[in-house]
Amino acid sequence: MRTTTLLLSLLAAPCIASGPSPTAPGDGIYVHLADSGRFVDCRSGKAVLVAQEADNAALERAYLHAAGTPGAPLWVSLLGHVEKRQRQEGPGTEERLVVERFARTQSSRGCTGVTELGNARWRLVSLGPWQLPPDETPPAFLSFLPGGRLAGSTGCNRIIGEYRSWGVAGLAVLNTATTRMACQSPAAEREAAVLDALRRSTHRIQAGTVLELLAEGIPLARFEAESLR
Numbered sequence: 001m002r003t004t005t006l007l008l009s010l011l012a013a014p015c016i017a018s019g020p021s022p023t024a025p026g027d028g029i030y031v032h033l034a035d036s037g038r039f040v041d042c043r044s045g046k047a048v049l050v051a052q053e054a055d056n057a058a059l060e061r062a063y064l065h066a067a068g069t070p071g072a073p074l075w076v077s078l079l080g081h082v083e084k085r086q087r088q089e090g091p092g093t094e095e096r097l098v099v100e101r102f103a104r105t106q107s108s109r110g111c112t113g114v115t116e117l118g119n120a121r122w123r124l125v126s127l128g129p130w131q132l133p134p135d136e137t138p139p140a141f142l143s144f145l146p147g148g149r150l151a152g153s154t155g156c157n158r159i160i161g162e163y164r165s166w167g168v169a170g171l172a173v174l175n176t177a178t179t180r181m182a183c184q185s186p187a188a189e190r191e192a193a194v195l196d197a198l199r200r201s202t203h204r205i206q207a208g209t210v211l212e213l214l215a216e217g218i219p220l221a222r223f224e225a226e227s228l229r
Contacts, residue, residue: 025103029111029169029205030076032063033217039076039097042111045210047219048082051096059102066105071217073169073205075110077103110168114206117144117165120225122211124155127193127221140194142223150176154191156183161198171204171213197221 029040030050037050037060050056059076067074079101084093124140125132132140140155150161150173161176176198183191197213197220205212209225 024081025077025079027075027077027111029073029207030059030063030105031071031073031205031214031217032060032067033071037063038219040073040205040207040210040212042075042207045208047212047222048095048097051083051085051098053098054080055099055102059099062102062105066107068107069216071203071214073203073214074105074107075168076105079103108168111207113208115209115211115225117206117211118146120209121227122152122223123226124194125222125224127190127197128219132190140190141226154178154183154187154194156187156191157181159195159198165204169203169205171201173198173201194221 026041026043028042031038036052037056038047039050040047050059055078059078063074063076078099080097080099082095082097085096086092087094122142122144124142125134136155138153138155140153142150142152142159144163144165145151148162148164150159150163152159157178157180159176159178162174164170164172164174176195178191178195197215200215200220201213202216203214205214211223211225213220213223
């Protein structure tokens with residue numbers, strides 16, 4: 001079975017890489033929802049589902065004990081590796097993190113070395129399970145401005161609004177409004193999905209140059225930092 005590296009130590013290169021490799025220590029942001037867990041690598045920002053085997057049960061128990069609210073992101077430290085597995089639904093394969101040894105959690109801790117919200121323009125790269133073309137123009141993006149102000153674009157209309165962020169994972173978007181230019185398909189559907197994601201957001205995950213918005217543990221949208229100031 002093909003195994004890929006989970007390299008999450010601070011001196012490592014991007015943490016999930018191709019090729020056979022031994023188990024590696026690391027840290028990331030874990031979210032448990034319903035019967036499944038999801039892990040976002042602190043170093044690379046890559047997200048992977050967690051296999052329900054090995055020391056996964058200890059990780060789940062620690063999460064349920066430490067997480068303040070259901071679906072809240074939680075920093076965890078573990079030993080593990082990533083394997084390609086057959087998809088549980090549909091054809092093809094997907095990556096799964098096998099937790100060989102769970103170490104600890106810390107509710108007040110987030111990933112280190114992240115891009116701060118106000119230090120970049122955040123380009124939308126995915127909505128839920130759907131990836132956006134990397135060369136899509138005009139791009140959808142967000143900018144987090146001083147005073148809790150939000151600006152950006154849906155890829156069709158301009159966005160303005162407000163945001164509130166707290167702790168290492170809290171985020172809410174308020175009072176959004178857009179310009180009123182008519183959008184053609186598929187831009188109209190994307191705009192509706194972007195606005196819905198912003199209005200539903202309850203948490204954020206920041207890892208490397210990645211920002212994810214979540215609604216009670218459900219991934220809504222993923223952004224990549226660009227135009228660093």
